[in-house]
Amino acid sequence: MGIESLLIFLLIGAIAGWLAGLIVSGFGFGLLGNIIVGIIGAFVAGFVLPALGIQIGGGILGSIIHATIGAVLLLFVVKIVKKA
Template identity: 65%
Template structure:
């Protein structure tokens, strides 16, 4: 992974984590935490979406949407686990 790919991944992860924090109320982890949530969310979505036959747009916007949906799923699971 080159430096430019790493920077793009961090930017997409940050945006996705921030958006997911807005969607799932009460969850904001700061800049670094949002980046991590966004990146992990992208992995969650890339694992789940092909298994259910869901394909989202490609490109930068598609990657942000993809990672955001995965991050929302991740934050929802964290919220459920914390309640239990």
């Protein structure tokens, strides 16, 4: 993986984590936290969406949408667990 790929990977994670924090109210993690939430969200969506038969287009925008969906699911589960 080249430096450009790594930077794009981190940028997509940061954007996805930030968007998920806006969608799921009450969550704000800062830059590093957003990157981590976005990357974990991408992995979550990588398992959940294909299992549901959902495909999202390619490219950077598709990757951001994919990671954001997974991050929203992750934050939703975290929010439920925190209340319990």
